[in-house]
Structures are given as structure tokens and as C-alpha cells.
Amino acid sequence: MKFSDLLSMSVNNLRRRKLRTFLTVLGVLIGTASIVVMVSLGIGFNELTMEQIASYGSLTEVSVYSNAMWGGNESSKDPNYMTDDVIAQFERIDHVDAASPLLETSVLMTQGAYQAYINLVGVSQSYMKNIPLKEGRIPEPGNRDLQMIVGNMVARNFSNPKSNRYGFYDDSSSIPDIDFINRPMFVIFDMDAYYQSQNGGTGEGGTTVKPPKKYLIPTAGLVEGGAEDWNNYSYSVYVDLDALKAQLKQIFKKKPIPNQPTNKKGKPYNYFIYQQAIVEVDDMNNVTAVQKAITDMGFQANSNMEWLEQSQKQAKMVQALLGGIGAVSLFVAAIGIANTMMMSIYERTKEIGILKVLGCDMNNIRNMFLLESGFIGFLGGITGILFSYGVSFLINRFLSGRFMSNMPGDLSRIPPWLSLTAVGFAIFVGMAAGFFPALRAMKLSPLAAIRNE
Amino acid sequence: MTEKKSPMIQVKNLYKVYKVGNSKVYALNGVDFTIYKGEFCAIVGPSGSGKSTLLNMLAGLEKPSKGEIVIGGSHIEKLSENQLVSFRRKHVGFIFQSYNLLQTMNAVENVALPLSFRGVTKKARNEKAKEYIKLVGLEKQMKHMANEMSGGQQQRVGIARALAVDPKIIFADEPTGNLDSKTTREILNLMQKIVREQNQTLVMVTHDNYIAKFADRQFHIVDGKIFKIEEQHHEEQHHEEQQHEDTKEDMGYEEG
Numbered sequence: 001m002k003f004s005d006l007l008s009m010s011v012n013n014l015r016r017r018k019l020r021t022f023l024t025v026l027g028v029l030i031g032t033a034s035i036v037v038m039v040s041l042g043i044g045f046n047e048l049t050m051e052q053i054a055s056y057g058s059l060t061e062v063s064v065y066s067n068a069m070w071g072g073n074e075s076s077k078d079p080n081y082m083t084d085d086v087i088a089q090f091e092r093i094d095h096v097d098a099a100s101p102l103l104e105t106s107v108l109m110t111q112g113a114y115q116a117y118i119n120l121v122g123v124s125q126s127y128m129k130n131i132p133l134k135e136g137r138i139p140e141p142g143n144r145d146l147q148m149i150v151g152n153m154v155a156r157n158f159s160n161p162k163s164n165r166y167g168f169y170d171d172s173s174s175i176p177d178i179d180f181i182n183r184p185m186f187v188i189f190d191m192d193a194y195y196q197s198q199n200g201g202t203g204e205g206g207t208t209v210k211p212p213k214k215y216l217i218p219t220a221g222l223v224e225g226g227a228e229d230w231n232n233y234s235y236s237v238y239v240d241l242d243a244l245k246a247q248l249k250q251i252f253k254k255k256p257i258p259n260q261p262t263n264k265k266g267k268p269y270n271y272f273i274y275q276q277a278i279v280e281v282d283d284m285n286n287v288t289a290v291q292k293a294i295t296d297m298g299f300q301a302n303s304n305m306e307w308l309e310q311s312q313k314q315a316k317m318v319q320a321l322l323g324g325i326g327a328v329s330l331f332v333a334a335i336g337i338a339n340t341m342m343m344s345i346y347e348r349t350k351e352i353g354i355l356k357v358l359g360c361d362m363n364n365i366r367n368m369f370l371l372e373s374g375f376i377g378f379l380g381g382i383t384g385i386l387f388s389y390g391v392s393f394l395i396n397r398f399l400s401g402r403f404m405s406n407m408p409g410d411l412s413r414i415p416p417w418l419s420l421t422a423v424g425f426a427i428f429v430g431m432a433a434g435f436f437p438a439l440r441a442m443k444l445s446p447l448a449a450i451r452n453e
Numbered sequence: 454m455t456e457k458k459s460p461m462i463q464v465k466n467l468y469k470v471y472k473v474g475n476s477k478v479y480a481l482n483g484v485d486f487t488i489y490k491g492e493f494c495a496i497v498g499p500s501g502s503g504k505s506t507l508l509n510m511l512a513g514l515e516k517p518s519k520g521e522i523v524i525g526g527s528h529i530e531k532l533s534e535n536q537l538v539s540f541r542r543k544h545v546g547f548i549f550q551s552y553n554l555l556q557t558m559n560a561v562e563n564v565a566l567p568l569s570f571r572g573v574t575k576k577a578r579n580e581k582a583k584e585y586i587k588l589v590g591l592e593k594q595m596k597h598m599a600n601e602m603s604g605g606q607q608q609r610v611g612i613a614r615a616l617a618v619d620p621k622i623i624f625a626d627e628p629t630g631n632l633d634s635k636t637t638r639e640i641l642n643l644m645q646k647i648v649r650e651q652n653q654t655l656v657m658v659t660h661d662n663y664i665a666k667f668a669d670r671q672f673h674i675v676d677g678k679i680f681k682i683e684e685q686h687h688e689e690q691h692h693e694e695q696q697h698e699d700t701k702e703d704m705g706y707e708e709g
């Protein structure tokens with residue numbers, strides 16, 4: 001028997017038994033879809049957890065704090081300050097890609113009637129590149145003039161001192177209308193002098209202090225996100241580290257710089273001391289080791305890793321649960337597919353008997369039934385995948401939003417490998433389920449097969 | 454006269470016993486006979502006498518309980534299922550008492566089906582199928598599905614299906630059971646003619662003595678035993694037959 005004859009006979013059989021074929025395909029469809037949707041939920045949940053963690057900051061980042069920042073003065077030896085030397089040491093630790101120091105200083109910003117105390121952070125170029133921007137761009141490297149990258153929630157810090165509304169704005173419409181890009185923003189660095197002049201007070205020498213100089217500082221970019229979307233960069237204003245150092249040196253000269261510690265005699269150090277540093281690790285798996293190395297150097301180190309491990313444990317539990325349900329649905333699906341397939345083959349025992357009487361080769365009969373059941377498995381698998389995409393869409397559209405409003409992103413995800421595996425599985429189960437009853441029918445004598453009702 | 458013919462089917466001491474509950478039914482109870490090449494034989498007997506059982510066993514559709522069936526030198530009862538299928542594909546046409554057409558196919562497709570098992574191309578087998586459908590008088594029902602035909606029409610499709618493959622042996626179980634007397638005569642004449650022309654061996658089961666008269670020999674069977682063998686003389690055909698100085702044809706059935 002020619003293969004083309006075999007194929008056309010199989011296809012004809014499916015075509016001529018439309019209802020039977022439809023019902024069998026439907027059985028496979030439901031089986032396939034139930035597995036795919038289950039697994040897609042498991043995958044979605046896992047990825048969602050990872051994304052959520054990643055959204056709070058990079059997973060390969062370690063934040064280092066100096067615990068000797070304040071009050072280290074009591075011990076006789078020099079406190080454990082984070083200086084450029086220490087940063088260089090961090091960079092020499094194995095698996096560390098880069099270490100960027102953060103130099104923080106409090107400033108007063110004013111625009112019109114509004115003012116705010118803002119944490120101005122000097123950061124390296126590599127750090128700045130990681131900040132997602134809504135508009136504008138990061139300042140050119142090597143530019144000595146200060147240019148600001150402004151957090152998307154900084155405007156909330158502004159208030160009008162005259163209206164006495166030191167506000168916590170729980171309603172986004174009442175946030176003051178601060179425009180960083182188009183209107184001038186003045187920055188006062190020397191806060192001591194500002195207070196003294198505000199109070200009309202006198203300085204150390206009893207001389208009246210004149211108000212400190214205001215600097216007009218342009219804004220280069222705005223951090224991504226609306227006034228409600230919190231992220232790591234929302235509440236700070238970032239400037240280039242070197243530019244900030246230069247600016248501070250120029251303003252304060254020999255005077256102590258605010259936020260910078262002083263030695264025992266109350267004199268400032270002649271180098272900058274950082275409050276915080278960000279260490280980039282090459283791989284997620286090395287974060288814990290690097291963190292330990294930094295702690296051993298006498299600094300405090302935090303990363304998302306600890307939290308991630310916690311969340312991963314949780315995610316694993318949920319996955320085990322969904323996996324269990326998935327395994328059950330896999331089993332049920334396989335039985336469902338096998339059942340419909342077997343019923344349709346048992347019905348055809350008589351046909352197999354006739355084919356044998358007419359001299360159809362046993363291998364041909366077997367191949368014919370394998371082709372048919374494989375084809376049904378294929379049809380059911382493909383339509384099942386399409387159906388799953390539909391269900392997945394509905395879940396993401398209506399369910400995710402309602403029950404997990406704190407988690408943006410799709411709850412059900414169908415990666416290509418899942419689709420392919422599911423179709424393969426449907427074909428396999430279909431063939432296996434079609435094969436064994438066909439084999440049984442072939443083992444019967446033709447007469448017994450024909451008499452089989 | 455019979456010595457000159459080569460034996461086609463030899464049956465020796467054949468038994469078929471069915472167990473029904475605790476009792477045994479002897480459907481065949483020690484049958485012996487020989488059928489020669491080119492012969493048209495009828496197996497005649499009342500209902501339930503074991504005719505169909507005998508025929509099914511000759512075609513290898515069922516295993517005998519005891520005894521030998523030798524067809525063209527091979528022991529049918531010893532062949533495996535695979536070899537039996539191959540034997541039927543190459544040498545046998547079978548006409549069922551209950552038609553047994555494939556429900557998912559129309560008349561032409563049913564007739565063409567056994568040809569496809571022999572690897573005949575689609576065009577050739579459709580032509581041949583149509584030719585035989587016309588011979589049995591069904592040119593108007595060519596595209597009818599099995600359940601869209603009357604019993605007699607289905608029976609004729611079954612006959613066409615068996616004849617179309619040009620088998621060496623044709624087994625027919627009540628081939629005209631559902632036909633009126635005129636159609637019966639036409640079909641029997643047709644079968645007789647085809648079988649004579651191609652020197653095929655035809656074994657036909659019937660309970661009708663009139664139909665049995667068409668055969669060269671009649672085996673009368675009652676309660677699973679042959680009790681009488683009658684010879685019929687069809688004069689003109691006999692002359693024809695004696696002209697055939699048949700060489701023994703190869704009847705091997707290798708698997709595949």
C-alpha cells in the first residue's frame with residue numbers, strides 16, 4: 001500500500017466521521033488546554049515574583065553603608081570611613097564589577113513660593129546610567145557644572161512655608177506645581193548660614209551672617225514614573241559626583257561641609273567620606289559572598305538577595321502547589337484523551353476485521369490508525385494551544401487586575417517551549433491511546449473482529 | 454476426468470467446536486473434500502448446518518479446532534495472522550453474507566479498496582472499480598455511501614469488490630441472498646462467466662437448491678457433516694474447460 005493512499009484514507013476517515021472526529025479533538029483540546037493554563041500560571045507567578053523583586057532594584061547590587069559615620073569618634077583609632085581608597089578595595093573583591101560611591105548632602109531648593117529640603121546625591125556616571133529616565137538625558141561626563149536628575153516624587157517634598165502646609169500629600173492633585181525643566185530652581189548648599197540669616201542671628205564672631213548664595217541649577221532629566229509610582233530613585237535628586245565635589249569645595253572652602261564628619265578636633269578631613277556605596281556584582285549567585293567580604297571589612301552591606309531568597313522560597317511553595325495541580329490535570333488530560341481515542345477505535349474493530357479479510361497488511365492498518373490518532377492529537381493540541389492563549393488572555397485581563405492589583409504584569413504566561421511541548425504531548429498521548437486498542441483489534445481473528453459490536 | 458485437474462483446496466478431517474456455556478456445539482463435525490482448480494462449487498445445506506463456518510475456515514478467517522486445510526500446497530491452519538492476511542490479499546476474494554462494506558466509503562471506493570492494498574495506482578483502481586460496478590448493474594449508485602444503498606445493492610458492491618481483484622479463489626457466502634430471482638440469475642451468470650474466463654475457483658455457500666444448480670459440484674452439508682456430493686453437467690462449459698491444459702501456478706504466500 002502506498003503512503004499517499006494510507007494518508008488519504010486516514011484523512012478521509014476523519015472527514016467522513018465529522019462528529020466523532022470533532023468530539024475526540026475536543027477531548028484532546030480540553031486536556032491540552034488544562035495543562036497549558038495550569039503551567040502558564042506557575043510560570044507567570046514565578047516570573048512575576050522575580051520581576052517584582054527586580055523592580056525594587058537590581059538583584060546584583062549590594063548597598064554598603066558606613067556604620068562609623070556618626071559617633072565613631074569615641075574610639076581612639078580613626079573610624080572606619082568609606083573613602084576613595086575603600087571604594088577601590090571594594091572593586092578588588094572577586095566578582096565585583098564596579099563600586100560607585102554615593103555622596104549625599106542636604107540642600108534647600110526653592111521655586112517661587114515653594115521650598116523643600118532635598119537629599120542631593122552625587123553619583124558616578126555608571127550609576128547614573130542605570131536610572132530610568134522619563135525625559136531628558138543624563139549629564140555629559142566630565143561636565144563640571146551641576147545638572148540634576150530629579151526623582152519623580154521629589155515634587156511632594158515642596159511646600160509653601162507661609163501657608164503653613166507642611167504637607168503630606170495623599171491626593172496627587174494637591175501636590176504643588178513644581179516644574180524642574182522650564183522654571184528656574186534655586187539651590188542653597190550652606191544650610192547653617194541659611195538658618196542663621198533666617199533667624200536674623202549672629203555668627204561665631206557676633207557678626208551678622210549674610211544669607212548664603214543661591215545657585216541656579218538646571219535639570220537634565222526626570223526619573224521615569226508618575227507622581228504615584230515609587231521606585232528606588234523617586235525621592236532623590238542626582239548629580240554627577242565629581243561635579244558635586246568640585247561645587248562643595250568651592251562653596252565651603254576650608255569650612256566643614258554639612259553631612260561630612262570631622263576629626264577629633266572638629267576639623268574637616270581633606271578628603272570626602274561617603275555615606276553609601278553601590279557595589280555591582282557580576283552574577284546573582286555571587287552576591288552573598290561579596291556581601292560577606294564587605295561585612296568582614298567592617299561595613300554594613302545590604303542586598304535584595306536576602307529578600308529574594310525569602311521570596312523564592314515562597315514562590316517555590318506556590319509553584320509546587322501549581323505543579324501538583326498541573327500534574328493532576330496532566331494525568332486527567334492524558335486519561336481523557338486516551339478515553340475518547342480508545343472509544344473511537346473500539347467502535348472500529350469491525351472495520352479492522354474487514355480490512356484484514358480484504359488483505360490489508362497489518363503494518364498498514366497499524367500505520368493508518370497511528371496516523372489518524374496522531375492527526376487528532378495534533379489538531380487537538382493546536383486548537384488547545386489557541387484556546388489556552390484565549391483563556392490566558394482572559395485571566396490576565398480580568399483576574400490579575402482584580403486579585404493582585406499590587407502586582408502589575410501578566411499572571412498567566414505561555415512561553416513557546418510550553419506550546420511545543422503541549423502539542424508534542426497531545427500527539428504522543430493521542431497516538432499511544434489510539435495504538436493500543438488498534439493493536440488489540442488486530443490481534444483478534446478477522447471474524448471475531450467483524451462480529452464485535 | 455477429475456484426475457486431470459490439479460487440486461486447489463484439500464480439506465481433511467475438519468472440526469470446529471464452539472463452547473457455549475457448558476455445552477459444545479459441533480459446527481463442523483469431520484469434513485473431508487477436495488476442490489479442483491477452476492471449479493465452481495456450491496456448499497448447500499439448511500440454516501445452521503455449518504456452511505458459513507466451513508467457508509470462513511477455508512478463507513483463514515477462523516482457526517479450525519482440528520484437521521487440515523491445504524490450499525495450493527500450503528497448510529492454512531498453520532499460517533500466522535500476518536501470513537493469512539498476505540494470502541488473502543494475493544489469492545482470495547471474499548463475499549460476505551452480511552456485505553461488510555466500509556461505512557465511510559462510497560460504492561466505487563469500497564470496490565477499489567482491496568486494489569489499493571496491492572499498490573495499484575489510484576487511477577487504475579478507480580477505472581477497474583467502475584468497470585465492475587457497471588458489471589453488477591450499479592452505475593447509478595457509484596457515489597452512494599454504504600448506508601445509502603439497499604441490501605441487494607450493497608450485496609452487489611460486495612460481489613464487485615471480491616471480483617475486481619482477480620483472485621485465484623473466490624469465497625462467496627450467500628452472495629445472492631438479498632436479490633430477486635431475475636437479478637440473482639444475472640449475477641450468477643456474470644460470476645460464472647468471469648470465473649470461467651479467468652479460470653478462477655469459486656466456492657459458494659447457499660441454502661437454495663436452484664442457485665446450487667449453477668455450480669459444477671454441490672456439497673450437501675447437514676449438522677456439520679457432508680452427506681452428499683452431487684455433480685452437475687454444464688455441457689458447453691466442459692468443452693472449454695478441457696481445453697485448458699493448466700500448468701500448476703505458484704501459490705506461495707510469503708509475508709509482506
Ligand SMILES: Nc1ncnc2c1ncn2[C@@H]1O[C@H](COP(=O)(O)OP(=O)(O)OP(=O)(O)O)[C@@H](O)[C@H]1O
Nearest residue numbers: 471473478480499500501502503504505506507660
Ligand atoms: N461464534 C459462535 N459461537 C457459538 N456457536 C456458533 C458460533 N458461530 C456459529 N455457531 C454455531 O455453529 C453452527 C453453524 O453456524 P453457521 O453460521 O456456520 O451456519 P450456516 O450454515 O451458515 O447457517 P445460515 O444458512 O443461517 O447462514 C450454528 O449452530 C451456530 O449456532
Ligand SMILES: [Mg+2]
Nearest residue numbers: 504505506550
Ligand atoms: Mg451462514
